[in-house]
Amino acid sequence: MEEIVAVDRNNWGEIISFKTNTGRIISYRKAIQEIEVGYISGVILAEKQHDELPVVQNINSDDSSFENFPPIY
Structure with missing residues (x-):
């Protein structure tokens, strides 16, 4: 099973994609x-x-957020 390890955000701070521990960006x-x-x-x-x-x-x-997750790029 995969886990989320990083996130990509738009200019408004909304998450638009995730990176998993296998390296996939979805x-x-x-x-x-x-x-x-x-x-x-x-x-x-x-x-x-x-x-x-x-x-x-x-x-x-x-707090159920992804605030401490690193950016994908």
Whole structure:
């Protein structure tokens, strides 16, 4: 099972992609799909609001964020 080790953010600080411990860089949408089927561990999906994407939350952090994760690039 893979884990998230780094994140890429847009100009507004929103996460747009993740890097896994195997070196794969996947989009936010692809990460959601892989979390749902159990390919990625250490994270959960929070309930989505309206038509937005679910929020990916880090279960290994006290505040469930990815603030301490390094950037991909």
